[in-house]
Amino acid sequence: MDLYSGWRLAKEALGGHLGWKPAWRDAAPKAQYQVVIVGGGGHGLATAYRLAKEYGVTDVAVLEKGAIGLGNVGRNTTIIRSNYFSSENVRFYETSLKLWERFEQEMNFNAMVSQRGTINLYHTDGQRDLFARRANTMRLEGVDVEHVDKAGVKMLAPLVDVENGRYPVLGGFLQKRGGTVRHDAVAWGYARAASARGVDIVQQCEVTGVRREGARAVGVETTRGFIAADKILFAVAGHSSRLAAMAGFRLPIETHVLQAFVTESIKPTLDCVVTYGAGHFYVSQSDKGGLVFGGAIDGCNTYAQRGGFTMQEEVMAAGATLMPALSRLRVLRQWGGVMDMSMDGNPIISRTPVENLFVNGGWCYGGFKAIPAGGVVTAHLVATGKPHPLGAHFGLDRFREGRTIDERGVGPSPWAH
Amino acid sequence: MLRIACPHCGPRDDVEFRYRGDATLARPAADAGVDAFASYVFERDNPAGWHVEWWQHVQGCRRVLKVVRHTLTHEIAAVGEANDELRIPDAGAKS
Numbered sequence: 001m002d003l004y005s006g007w008r009l010a011k012e013a014l015g016g017h018l019g020w021k022p023a024w025r026d027a028a029p030k031a032q033y034q035v036v037i038v039g040g041g042g043h044g045l046a047t048a049y050r051l052a053k054e055y056g057v058t059d060v061a062v063l064e065k066g067a068i069g070l071g072n073v074g075r076n077t078t079i080i081r082s083n084y085f086s087s088e089n090v091r092f093y094e095t096s097l098k099l100w101e102r103f104e105q106e107m108n109f110n111a112m113v114s115q116r117g118t119i120n121l122y123h124t125d126g127q128r129d130l131f132a133r134r135a136n137t138m139r140l141e142g143v144d145v146e147h148v149d150k151a152g153v154k155m156l157a158p159l160v161d162v163e164n165g166r167y168p169v170l171g172g173f174l175q176k177r178g179g180t181v182r183h184d185a186v187a188w189g190y191a192r193a194a195s196a197r198g199v200d201i202v203q204q205c206e207v208t209g210v211r212r213e214g215a216r217a218v219g220v221e222t223t224r225g226f227i228a229a230d231k232i233l234f235a236v237a238g239h240s241s242r243l244a245a246m247a248g249f250r251l252p253i254e255t256h257v258l259q260a261f262v263t264e265s266i267k268p269t270l271d272c273v274v275t276y277g278a279g280h281f282y283v284s285q286s287d288k289g290g291l292v293f294g295g296a297i298d299g300c301n302t303y304a305q306r307g308g309f310t311m312q313e314e315v316m317a318a319g320a321t322l323m324p325a326l327s328r329l330r331v332l333r334q335w336g337g338v339m340d341m342s343m344d345g346n347p348i349i350s351r352t353p354v355e356n357l358f359v360n361g362g363w364c365y366g367g368f369k370a371i372p373a374g375g376v377v378t379a380h381l382v383a384t385g386k387p388h389p390l391g392a393h394f395g396l397d398r399f400r401e402g403r404t405i406d407e408r409g410v411g412p413s414p415w416a417h
Numbered sequence: 418m419l420r421i422a423c424p425h426c427g428p429r430d431d432v433e434f435r436y437r438g439d440a441t442l443a444r445p446a447a448d449a450g451v452d453a454f455a456s457y458v459f460e461r462d463n464p465a466g467w468h469v470e471w472w473q474h475v476q477g478c479r480r481v482l483k484v485v486r487h488t489l490t491h492e493i494a495a496v497g498e499a500n501d502e503l504r505i506p507d508a509g510a511k512s
Contacts, residue, residue: 241463252459300436303465308418400455
């Protein structure tokens with residue numbers, strides 16, 4: 001792998017930038033692999049990279065239906081944070097956040113990791129107490145979080161109307177190490193690093209079936225022919241149920257659409273990521289200047305990768321309440337992505353009822369921030385067959401055994417998460 | 418996004434309704450065992466195609482309705498009462 005550096009940039013500039021090579025090999029699929037990963041998104045690529053780096057498993061293919069970076073990994077609000085409620089989730093997401101902090105050095109790829117801080121606002125005494133409890137859990141796990149009062153919120157994010165008539169802001173909890181990452185660069189960085197270690201990145205290769213011999217999975221049918229595999233991983237969040245159906249089992253997942261929006265570019269006006277729990281709205285300013293924001297899922301099962309007007313109106317109303325200035329901006333782009341909503345609002349990294357078949361999915365809204373740790377945990381599971389201690393609570397058996405993770409406390413209703 | 422033809426109130430916008438999930442699930446017998454109940458509570462077909470589901474008309478007649486909707490096109494093929502047997506279009510039919 002040719003390393004990227006300031007020196008390299010200068011050298012290539014002198015050559016008229018004609019010397020750059022593609023970042024990864026666009027491989028043709030072989031007939032057989034040790035591990036086939038279905039899905040070239042963040043989690044699939046991160047897992048491939050970890051398999052090669054930590055376990056020496058390089059006979060790996062990542063099969064991507066379209067092109068790398070055009071799926072959910074390249075369509076989200078790019079927020080990273082580890083402010084979770086349950087201890088096991090705090091540990092998992094904090095591991096992820098620490099890996100984000102080293103991401104650029106490790107991958108030799110500029111992902112514009114920006115720890116601008118994330119603040120969760122509260123509007124009632126009850127909400128403050130709940131956030132305080134969450135903050136205490138985080139501190140017990142050694143994770144930074146601090147309380148900010150109303151004046152502090154005004155200092156941090158002057159655009160926020162703390163006296164707004166609907167849900168006046170009383171204060172917030174700030175995680176300074178939270179922030180944003182350039183999402184495309186995450187996919188490209190992992191693809192390049194995995195490819196350099198021998199992983200085949202196969203694009204334009206859609207999986208159309210899973211071949212089984214009895215209880216075992218032995219390979220996948222694809223639009224580019226049958227590919228045999230000792231082990232198969234599904235990392236296709238949004239479509240996990242469809243892959244599972246091909247292999248002959250069902251998952252505790254419903255597929256829902258989540259919308260996001262970007263406004264026209266303006267001067268720097270918002271330093272941190274702001275989340276507004278009462279109206280379900282989160283916003284940050286991209287390095288290009290647009291305000292990037294989103295809200296809740298549309299509310300019914302759907303695979304349609306667009307969004308409904310009902311939720312658009314709701315998100316805009318919440319945004320304009322929180323930041324009245326937002327109503328003066330034009331929204332340039334809007335998109336809807338489909339996601340696995342699992343029955344307890346937490347991801348699934350697990351063995352499946354089919355032997356040699358593993359699944360990484362059920363990420364709900366939160367797959368992006370989890371990519372680095374998801375790769376570590378999933379690679380461990382695929383390589384050793386045993387769950388990684390950091391992700392042992394993400395097993396499928398938790399549903400049957402009554403160990404669902406009560407992160408939000410809303411029960412088995414995906415549309416309520 | 419959706420217009421649901423409530424049999425009692427007429428066609429209404431989806432903001433009047435609340436989605437209540439998969440309507441094909443049948444509660445297992447009381448002695449069916451843990452696996453049957455775990456499957457009933459948590460597992461779903463989650464199809465990319467025709468889906469039979471519950472919608473409650475919370476801001477209208479408050480009745481829980483059964484709706485046959487396509488999860489890719491949002492086309493609604495049928496709306497009925499909770500105990501109606503609704504016809505599901507052929508798997509390939511989209512519009």
